[in-house]
Amino acid sequence: MEAVHAGAHGHDHGHHPTGLMRWITTTNHKDIGTMYLWFSFTMFMVGGAMAMVIRAELFEPGLQIVSPEFFNQMITLHALIMVFGAIMPAFVGFANWMIPLQIGASDMAFARMNNWSFWILPVAGSMLILSLFVPGGAAGTGWTMYPPLSIQMGMGMDFAIFGLHLLGMSSIMGSINIITTILNLRAPGMSLMRMPLFCWTWLITAYLLLAVMPVLAGAITMLLTDRHFGTSFFNAAGGGDPVMFQHIFWFFGHPEVYIIALPAFGVISQVIPAFSRKHIFGYASMVYAIAAIALISFFVWAHHMFTTGIPLTGQLYFMYATMLIAVPTGVKVFNWTATMWKGALSFETPMLFAIGFLFLFTLGGFSGLVCAITAIDIQLQDTYYVVAHFHYVMVAGALFSAYAGAYYWLPKWTGHMYNETLGKLHFWLTLIFFNMTFFVQHFLGLAGMPRRVPDYALQFAEFNKISSIGSFGLGISQLLFLYIVIKTIKGGPKAGDKPWDGAEGLEWTVPSPAPHHTFEDPPVIK
């Protein structure tokens, strides 16, 4: 049948545009995955450079480098770019590359829309970056954009709002694509419960995205009309409430942090068994745990709002619900540990990052639990303790996992092995400097240092200095990763189809580098 069509419509996979047009018009999931990954790393550099500005200003007390307004713009853009520009696209990149390979499909379900999902990102990213250059500068509200502060902002706020609308569109299209691909394009015999866990985490993440990105769009649309068209959603004088924005925002925002965390769990669930040379322990309970985390994440949002004055009963409910998330997350941590137990472990770079993830993500989870206890959080809210918490789960969690995945699949993508020594160096430098940067921030927060301040009292000086020095080291270490990747693309030892002896999954049955088209005839799964 297909041959007939190919003839009739001049439909030939072999010929596609070359040069720039190849990337602009591509409908190939691997090309698109690659673009996502490069875009994400570029944004990581930009967001990281902004973090460097933040840390440089906080190097010592006093105002030295930037003005307070600009400092606020930096924290806002740092967070938005890191969350929406770096981490989320990184995992969408993994999804694009690996989901079709893992389920034995030839491409994503909607290959053309896939291209659009990607090409919206540079547009949205430039809206965010452009906002720095409009009169009044970018939004200086923090990534949470609470009104009425966000009502006061200038044009930069509108650029951020529209940029986020576009990011939301891209995410929604991307998730529909992923859901459809996973539900409809699995190779015959690949039942849902035989699917690699990475696909499971993405399936559930895609549902989270679908459910909350539109809610964020609604929230910022109300912000927009409050700013320009005289509505009173967030204005008490008109019967609204500024805190309502926080409810809607965090209804999106809390699931959002699991949107970041779940695919990271997925990558870890691929890497740990591979380097333990043992099946994942408790596959079914892993799937249930992911689903449980996702489900509970819809009902805990107000733990970000313990100091806004919600009633006691509300505080108690949100405290209990939040604590509950520790149970399924614990199940995952225990299952990973049990997977390693009595395995045949080896410690290549992906495994190192995965183990680093386990240690540090758990630490971050514990500090999250501390935040969940309302009476304690009332002291910790809006202090550096929270900053430490979320960098543990997002940098040592999501970013470490992204690195684990990158090293793990790099041979499949490029056909070359990366340099193991350099990879290990990258890991150890990142690990050490990461902890130097963020561990001390717990102490700062406990001592009461507020977040989002460009200047601080003298008793916070030492820890801030340590943190800043650590962050510069952390930043420079990431350049090493860039070097390693470029070196691997350019050459290096040839990678076999399955360079990791313990790895499982269909992706390792195709050649390395994976050819442009794979599984045009679905593989048969025994």
Place this chain on the structure above:
Amino acid sequence: MKKITNKTAIRLAAAFAAGIAFTGTALAEMQLNMGFPVTAAGQTAYHLHNLINIICLIIFIGVFGVMGYSMIYHRKSKGHKPAEFHENLTVEILWTAIPLLILIIIAIPATKALISLKDTSDSDITIKATGYQWKWGYDYLKGEGEGIKFMSVLATPQAQIKGQEPKDEHYLLEVDNPIVVPVGKKVRILTTSNDVIHSWAMPAFGVKQDAVPGFIRDTQFRAEKEGTYRGQCSELCGKDHGFMPIVVEVVSADKYATWVDEQKKKMAAAMGDPNKVWTLDESKAYGEKLYNANCAACHQATGKGIPGAFPALDGSKIVTGPKEGHLAVVVNGRPGTAMAAFGKQLSDTEIAAIVTYERNAWGNKTGEVVQPAEVKAAHK
């Protein structure tokens, strides 16, 4: 390049950690935990925090003890062969149920601590704290000292912030007018805001409460130890969010009574005579001080503003135009922008002085004096 093995790297990391620990002890003064609160509710939270840290530490050691063991003994390089198992219902149920139990055990004291923290009934003194960009206004609403009202602004000089002068011990944590409360009395703080969300936070009392514009929220504390306590605004409220500290002086009942007396006298004196007719020089001199305290944060001492965010007043059409227009902006603000209605914060005499100053400072040379009576007319 020298080959780095995992082992040497682990040693490096250990040495590094030890290094940090040493610096830690060297700087023995450094605070690693919360400060010990001076309120009962705060102390409950403090102990709760310690308890949870211990529980987490035990779990951490348990999990990573197991993982560490397997990392050492179950290595491929040691020739360990992978086992076959990948499921065990019993342990899976156990490690779902046990954490759940632990959480329930934590939840009990956590609930009690929260309830005692949130109990704002039967207070001896009620104070309303209003957040302004970027200062706090306090009104004593109930109890001894009722009627006292003042603004509390950062007292650290700009020169220290810009690094032109050495920084004081309480750099950024000092204000011109601290709140004063008697020791051992239950104080209820009502928070609200005039513009954006601020947050009234006092770590030593275990208290933090957002100040939401258009709403009144409350919190409470009963300080058991005399002393000066310092906190900071804890919700991003714009450019000078880092520069609006909160200082509470907890004093004995006697001292408090004296303070109340003094404040009442001071307030009576500050009222001024609204019918007095001011001369240009008098008004301008008074106005300059007030301008620097209230307006310079945005419009800058030079009157040049910050392009794009805060308009220049030097040469502004409004400022050099008719008085009425100028007064209307200052008294009623510009809704939806950072320009607040200062008529609610400052007395007519003060606004008159500020406006006179603006109309005759920098390059503005209107030569006009604005009188308090004219300000009165500008109120909407």
Place this chain on the structure above:
Amino acid sequence: MSQQVSRYFVPEPSHWPIFGSMALFCMASGAALWMNKVHAGPWVFVTGLAILAYMLFGWFGTVIRESEGGRYNKQVDTSFRWSMGWFIFSEVMFFAAFFGALFYTRVLSVPDLASGDNLALLYHGFTDVWPNAGPAFKETFHPMEPWGLPAINTALLLSSGATLTWAHWGLLKDNRKQLIIGLALTVILGALFLTFQVHEYGEAYEHLNLKLTTGVYGSTFFMLTGFHGFHVTLGATMLTVILLRSIAGHFKPDHHFAFEAVAWYWHFVDVVWLLLFVLVYWL
């Protein structure tokens, strides 16, 4: 057919997405500039709109050609079904944000403002009634009466759902006449609905003193009904396209997903209206 399932459909490289992105860039930055009264704003925005329209024509044209050319197999058809379903789900969540805001203001913020310390210290004499435009709103306004135009509009939309289903039955029986008449009726009913809606807004602004700026009541009323109206416009446009395609002889009894997708969308818009009628107009 069965043989096709074993082969996936992958479209060839396409330049439509990049046009889409350029369009979105112009629209987004144009709107931001426009709202801040920069003169170029509207022009940039309209340029974006034009590119978007061009892209939509081109993209959907390609899809229609692929579909009519028989290139879509059963699997593609199923993919379309999943995707349309979940797209509508995301739309539901978008409306949920606004319904949530309505719920929050009615049940939480307005009663809160009219009680306790808020009432005692800030808003003496403010009462918790709905409709409410907040303590600072001093003019009088009248809420929209449900049993006039809105009730008629409810009837219109409901019957448009029926005519659409009737058209679908026609298509299934390969009765082209029934299909086309049913669709045409649906489009007419949709257009009537929109006309009445515009008229209702005119009434609100001119006679009821009910505006977008009328506190939370005005905000929730106009934003909810406005976004709904916008979706009806989209739905009616899509129905028109389907009508034209039907006249051009497209769709077969066993191959007409485009028709069904639009029908699902139309029913979704219908259901949202029912919720609006009950929660915004009636209760």
